[in-house]
Amino acid sequence: MSREQVFTLEATPLKYGRGAAGDAGWELERLGVTKAMLVSDPGVVAAGITDRVRQAIEASGIDVEVWSSARVEPTADSFAEAAAFAVDGGFDGFVGLGGGSSIDTAKVSDLIATHGGEIMEYVNPPVGEGRKPPSPLKPLLAIPTTCGSGAEATTVAILDIPEQKVKTGISHRYLRPNQAIVDPSLTESLPAEVVASCGLDVICHAAESYIAKPFSSRDAPDSPGDRPPYQGATPISDIWSAKALEYGGRYLRDAVAGDVEARGWMMLAASLAGIGFGAAGVHIPHACAYPIAGLKHEYQPAGYPDDHPFVPHGQSVIVTAPAAFRFTYDADPERHHRVASLLTGEPAEGIDALPDALTELMRDVGAPMGIGELGYGIEDVDDLVEGALKQQRLLVIAPREAGAEDLGAILRASL
Ligand SMILES: [Fe+2]
Numbered sequence: 001m002s003r004e005q006v007f008t009l010e011a012t013p014l015k016y017g018r019g020a021a022g023d024a025g026w027e028l029e030r031l032g033v034t035k036a037m038l039v040s041d042p043g044v045v046a047a048g049i050t051d052r053v054r055q056a057i058e059a060s061g062i063d064v065e066v067w068s069s070a071r072v073e074p075t076a077d078s079f080a081e082a083a084a085f086a087v088d089g090g091f092d093g094f095v096g097l098g099g100g101s102s103i104d105t106a107k108v109s110d111l112i113a114t115h116g117g118e119i120m121e122y123v124n125p126p127v128g129e130g131r132k133p134p135s136p137l138k139p140l141l142a143i144p145t146t147c148g149s150g151a152e153a154t155t156v157a158i159l160d161i162p163e164q165k166v167k168t169g170i171s172h173r174y175l176r177p178n179q180a181i182v183d184p185s186l187t188e189s190l191p192a193e194v195v196a197s198c199g200l201d202v203i204c205h206a207a208e209s210y211i212a213k214p215f216s217s218r219d220a221p222d223s224p225g226d227r228p229p230y231q232g233a234t235p236i237s238d239i240w241s242a243k244a245l246e247y248g249g250r251y252l253r254d255a256v257a258g259d260v261e262a263r264g265w266m267m268l269a270a271s272l273a274g275i276g277f278g279a280a281g282v283h284i285p286h287a288c289a290y291p292i293a294g295l296k297h298e299y300q301p302a303g304y305p306d307d308h309p310f311v312p313h314g315q316s317v318i319v320t321a322p323a324a325f326r327f328t329y330d331a332d333p334e335r336h337h338r339v340a341s342l343l344t345g346e347p348a349e350g351i352d353a354l355p356d357a358l359t360e361l362m363r364d365v366g367a368p369m370g371i372g373e374l375g376y377g378i379e380d381v382d383d384l385v386e387g388a389l390k391q392q393r394l395l396v397i398a399p400r401e402a403g404a405e406d407l408g409a410i411l412r413a414s415l
Contacts, residue, residue, distance in 0.1 A: 001219045001220065002219070002220045003216055003217070003219065003220060004215055004216055004218040004219065004220045004221070004231075005216065005220065006227070007215045007234040007235075007236070008227070008279065009234070009236045009275075010173060010176065010278075010279070011153065011275045012142070012153045012176055012177050012179065012180045012274075012275075013178070013180070014152075014153075014182060014271055015027070015179070015180065015181045015182070016183075016268060016271070017183065017184070018183060018185045018264070019183065019185060020181045020183040021049075021053055021056065021143055021183040021185070021186060022056050023056070024053050024056045024095065024143065024181060025057040025059050025060025025061075025062055027141055027179050027181065028057060028062050028093055028095070028139070029061075029062060031093060031139035031141070031179065032092070032093075033062060033092055033093025033138075033139055034062060034063065034092055034093075035062070035063040035064070035065075035089075035090065035091050035092055036062055036063070036064045036065075036091055036092075036093045036094060037064075037067060037086050037089055037091040037093075037094050037095070037109060037113075038053065038054060038057070038064050038065065038066045038067070038095045038097060039067050039068075039070055039082060039094065039095065039097065039098070039102050039106040039109060040067070040068045040097045040102055041068060041070040041071070041099070041102050042068060042069070042305070043098075043305060044068075044097060044098045044102065045066075045068045047145075047189050049097065050066060050068060053095070053143060054066060057095070062093075064095075065091070067082055067086075067109075069082070070082065070098060070101050070102040071101060071105075071308075072099065072304065072305060072310065072312075073101060073167075073293065073310045073313070074104060074105055074159050074160065075159055075160045075161070076120060076159055076161060078105070079104075079105060079108045079159055080119055082105045082106075082108065082109045083108060083109050083111075083112035083113065083119065085109070086109035087113050087116075092138055092139075093138055093140070094106045094107075094109060094110040094113075094138060094139070094140045094141070095140070095141045095142075095143065096140065096142045096151070096152075096177070097143045097145065098144070098145050098146075099145060099146040099149055099151075099194075099198075100144075100146070100148070100151035100313065102145075103144065103149065103151035104151055104156075104157035104158055104159070105157075106142070107140065107157045107170075107175045108122075108157050110137045110138055110140050110175075111137055111170070111174075111175065113138065114137045114138050115134065115135075115137075117131065119170075123159070123168055123169070124168050124170065124171060126390065127164060127166060127168045127390065132172055132225075133174045133175075135174075137174050137175070139179075140177045140178055140179075141179050141180075141181065142177035142179070142180045142181075143180070143181045143183070143186070144182060145190075146187065146190060146194060146195075146198045146270075147187055147190075147195060147198050147202070147255065147263055147266035147267040147269070147270050148195075148198020148201045148202050148266075148270050148314060149198065149270065149274075149313070150202065150270045150271060150273050150278070151274070152177055152180035152271060152274065153176070153180065153271050153274025153275050153278050154175075154274050154278045155172055155173050155174075155176045155229050155278060156171040156229070157169055157170045157171075160293065160294055161294070162294070162297070165383070165387065166290060166291060166294045166387050166390055167289075167290035167293050167294040168390070168391070171229050171393070172229070176278070180271065182267050182268065182270075182271055184260070184261075184263060184264030187263045187264075187267060188260055188263070190263070191302075191303035191304075192256050192258065192366070193301065193303025193304070193312075193366070194304065194312070195252075195255050195256045195263065195266070196314070196366055196367055197301075197312040197313070197367070198270070199248060199252040199256065199314070200252075200314040200315070200317065200362065200365070200367055201313055201314035201317055201318070202248055202252075202269050202270045202273045202314075203244075203245065203248040203249075203273075203343070203358075203361070204285050204286065204317045204318060204321055205273040205274065206240075206241040206244035206245045206248065206269075206272075206277070206339075207241075207245060207321070207325070207339045207343075207354070207358075208277065208281075208282040208283050208285060208286060209233060209237055209241045209273070209276045209277035209279075209280035209281060209282060210233060210237075210241040210242060210276070210280075210335060210338070210339055211233070211325065211328060211332065211335050211336065211399055212232050212280045212281055212283055212397045212398070212399060213232050213397055213398065214232055214233050214234075215231040215233065215280075216232075217232060218232060228281075228393070228396075229278075230279075230280065230281025230282075230393065230394070230397050231279060231280060231281065231397075232280060232281065233280045234279060234280060236279065237275075237276045237277070237279040237280035238276070238280075239276075240272045240275045240276030240279075241272075241273060241276035241277065241280065242338075242342055243269075244269045244270075244273035244276060245342035246342045246345075247266065247268065247269035248266070248269050248273075248343065249343035249344060249357075249361070250345065251265040251266050252266060252361065252365060253361075253365060256365045256366070280397070281394065281397045282394060283394045283398035283399075283402075284324040284328065284388075284394075284395065284398050284402055284407075284410065285317045285318070285321040285324045286317055286394050287388045287389075287394040287395050287398075287402075288316075288317075288324070288384065288388045288407065288410065288414075289316035289317040289320070290388070290390075290391055291383070291384045291387020291388055291390075292311060292316040292319065292320075292371060292374060292376070292384060293310065293311045293313065293316040294387060295376075295380065295383055295384060296376070296380075297309050298375045299374050301315065314367075315367060315368050315374065316374070318358070318362055318367055319367075319368060319369070319373075319374065320411060322354075322355035322356075322358045323355070323410045323411075323413035323414045324410050325358070326351060326352075326354075326355050327400065327402070327406060327409070327410055328398065328399050328400050329351045331399035331400040332399055333351075335399075336354045337353060339357075340353040340354040340356075340357045343357045343358070344357050370414050371384075371411065371414050371415055372415045376415070377415070378412065378415065381408055381411045381412055382408070384411050385404050385407045385411065388411075389404060
């Protein structure tokens with residue numbers, strides 16, 4: 001079988017700047033939308049943001065109905081509730097307004113409203129059936145209100161499957177929003193803990209995609225449709241990921257401390273990283289993050305709604321990153337040095353450079369320093385490994401093959 005020689009870059013058209021959310025109606029009109037479902041969550045409603053955007057949409061003469069029950073860390077059930085609303089509503093366009101969960105909920109609502117079927121049919125195998133949508137969805141406008149998920153730029157919707165104690169996703173290029181509006185003024189009221197978790201997620205997106213194995217190390221697909229959304233690092237994804245790392249290192253600490261301008265830069269970094277990892281993919285820390293978030297629901301994070309215990313996504317990702325990048329170091333030391341150097345703004349060398357840069361940043365922004373703080377002990381490692389191994393879609397682009405023993409060692413080192 002021959003090696004892959006082709007790579008792609010698809011990016012969501014992006015509109016960035018303070019006040020840009022006021023263009024929501026104009027953008028929907030441009031996309032031909034006359035009746036929109038606006039997906040949001042209770043926190044975004046309470047901050048007054050949902051009303052502002054709804055008014056901006058109505059001012060363009062577009063009908064809009066708000067569905068504001070998007071849940072942080074969505075499940076198939078919460079997706080299904082939104083999808084049922086979408087099917088009943090007869091909408092010809094969708095808006096995801098909020099964190100990654102609201103935007104992902106809008107993606108799935110659009111998918112089911114356009115093509116029907118059950119959510120689990122579309123979920124990535126082996127958890128679901130991996131059904132592919134046959135044609136593009138209805139227009140989707142994404143308006144993030146956090147500085148982290150990059151969901152406005154990606155082709156995935158992540159969900160928690162509590163029955164199987166795993167988090168996984170639906171991923172297809174048609175899920176990518178048709179337009180993103182990134183407005184830094186929407187992040188002003190975000191709690192510091194949320195900014196920290198989101199920002200660490202951004203840094204992992206960028207670091208994992210930059211360190212992913214090169215696209216050219218994959219086998220060529222039999223047909224273009226079989227080319228995976230996560231291709232491995234490409235010369236173009238590197239550009240986006242590197243810039244996001246530079247901004248993350250420079251602005252995350254100030255953003256957590258409440259600096260509005262730094263929050264704006266982190267929002268931009270989230271979108272840049274979203275484009276980078278949307279093409280290249282993420283691997284070991286994200287593969288471990290899904291069982292870390294999915295296996296136990298005991299941790300109650302500060303700064304988040306206290307309606308159900310959960311591990312915020314960014315925290316679940318960052319906790320294994322130092323050990324994961326120590327494991328991958330030998331695959332390409334130069335790339336690990338480069339990531340450390342982009343984060344710190346200084347020359348970096350050696351196996352500890354990147355893990356050290358990450359732990360310093362985690363400490364500075366008050367992140368949990370390991371999976372022990374999230375409620376896990378040595379006795380949970382086997383179950384976590386089992387969950388991480390289900391994320392083959394991610395693990396295949398790790399620069400070094402990570403089997404059960406390797407993942408166990410990474411998780412033990414992350415206790
Ligand atoms: Fe992430």
